[in-house]
Amino acid sequence: MSIKQIIKRGLKYIFTGTPVKDIRAEITYSEPDSKLKGKKIVITGGGRGLGAAMAEKFVAEKAEVLITGRNEESLKKTAEKLNCKYLVLDITKPEKFSQFIKQADEMLGGVNCLVNNAGISLHEKTFFDVTPETFDAQINTNFKGAFFLTQEFITLVKNKNEKANILFTSSETGDTMDFRPYGFTKAAINSMIQGLAYLFAKDNIRINAVAPGITASDMTGYKTDGNLYLEINATERVYLPEEVAETACFLLSDASGCISGQIIVCNNARTVNVRWK
Numbered sequence: 001m002s003i004k005q006i007i008k009r010g011l012k013y014i015f016t017g018t019p020v021k022d023i024r025a026e027i028t029y030s031e032p033d034s035k036l037k038g039k040k041i042v043i044t045g046g047g048r049g050l051g052a053a054m055a056e057k058f059v060a061e062k063a064e065v066l067i068t069g070r071n072e073e074s075l076k077k078t079a080e081k082l083n084c085k086y087l088v089l090d091i092t093k094p095e096k097f098s099q100f101i102k103q104a105d106e107m108l109g110g111v112n113c114l115v116n117n118a119g120i121s122l123h124e125k126t127f128f129d130v131t132p133e134t135f136d137a138q139i140n141t142n143f144k145g146a147f148f149l150t151q152e153f154i155t156l157v158k159n160k161n162e163k164a165n166i167l168f169t170s171s172e173t174g175d176t177m178d179f180r181p182y183g184f185t186k187a188a189i190n191s192m193i194q195g196l197a198y199l200f201a202k203d204n205i206r207i208n209a210v211a212p213g214i215t216a217s218d219m220t221g222y223k224t225d226g227n228l229y230l231e232i233n234a235t236e237r238v239y240l241p242e243e244v245a246e247t248a249c250f251l252l253s254d255a256s257g258c259i260s261g262q263i264i265v266c267n268n269a270r271t272v273n274v275r276w277k
């Protein structure tokens with residue numbers, strides 16, 4: 001939890017008397033049993049946060065994994081810890097994607113899964129704080145990058161006539177209202193997932209998404225081993241990246257073979273209600 005959050009909670013307690021809860025996660029994860037054997041997976045934004053948790057789960061399930069990001073130091077550290085491969089790739093540079101996909105394909109001995117996870121949220125406070133720069137940065141990272149990397153990946157697997165699987169990290173903001181570009185990027189991603197899933201179903205390419213609620217990572221400032229209390233989440237708890245990784249693993253595994261074009265919202269129904277108070 002950040003200093004700002006601690007101060008906010010302290011003030012809330014003083015002025016409203018609402019108790020400051022201390023909530024930790026008690027989660028049972030599925031036992032690794034080679035659920036992803038034979039999967040050769042590229043994960044964008046895999047050096048930290050949700051991407052790194054997915055990499056850890058996928059390696060435990062016997063996938064071969066290659067993580068990417070801008071920061072070589074964190075990629076190297078995570079790759080060494082998890083026993084996976086890495087390549088530096090800035091997702092806002094589509095001109096690099098063709099070479100990148102070829103290289104990743106060689107390093108993995110035939111890539112067959114892509115996880116479009118890299119993303120930024122610039123947390124503009126109001127509609128009027130959105131600038132052309134913050135708008136472009138989020139669109140380019142979260143949406144344009146994922147679109148063109150997916151285009152390169154599908155070109156490769158279609159040319160090889162290979163069965164393939166693509167997963168996106170969308171967000172609970174993707175199917176709710178927003179005034180910030182972040183939410184727009186996730187809504188656009190959701191549309192793309194459904195369109196591409198329909199378009200490439202006959203090519204044996206499945207395309208789905210996990211859409212997390214507020215989850216502990218650098219993006220939100222919550223630490224996985226800290227107090228996870230958050231009143232606005234349905235279970236009053238911030239999610240852990242490892243929980244999202246469990247769902248991601250299912251969607252990449254052959255156990256979900258009949259599922260494509262689906263956006264699985266990981267937020268305990270926080271955003272489904274439009275009828276009841």
Ligand SMILES: NC(=O)c1ccc[n+]([C@@H]2O[C@H](COP(=O)([O-])OP(=O)(O)OC[C@H]3O[C@@H](n4cnc5c(N)ncnc54)[C@H](OP(=O)(O)O)[C@@H]3O)[C@@H](O)[C@H]2O)c1
Nearest residue numbers: 045049050069070071090091118119171214215217218219
């Ligand atoms: N945390 C949440 O509450 C939450 C909720 C819903 C959805 N999500 C989504 O989950 C995904 C991962 O976020 P996170 O929470 O794990 O955040 P995070 O800890 O801040 O990680 C963001 C990741 O994206 C990578 N990235 C950012 N810009 C990039 C660029 N230009 N090129 C390549 N990689 C880039 C970062 O790598 P480098 O810095 O090394 O480049 C890092 O690995 C994002 O798509 C986010 O929108 C998060």
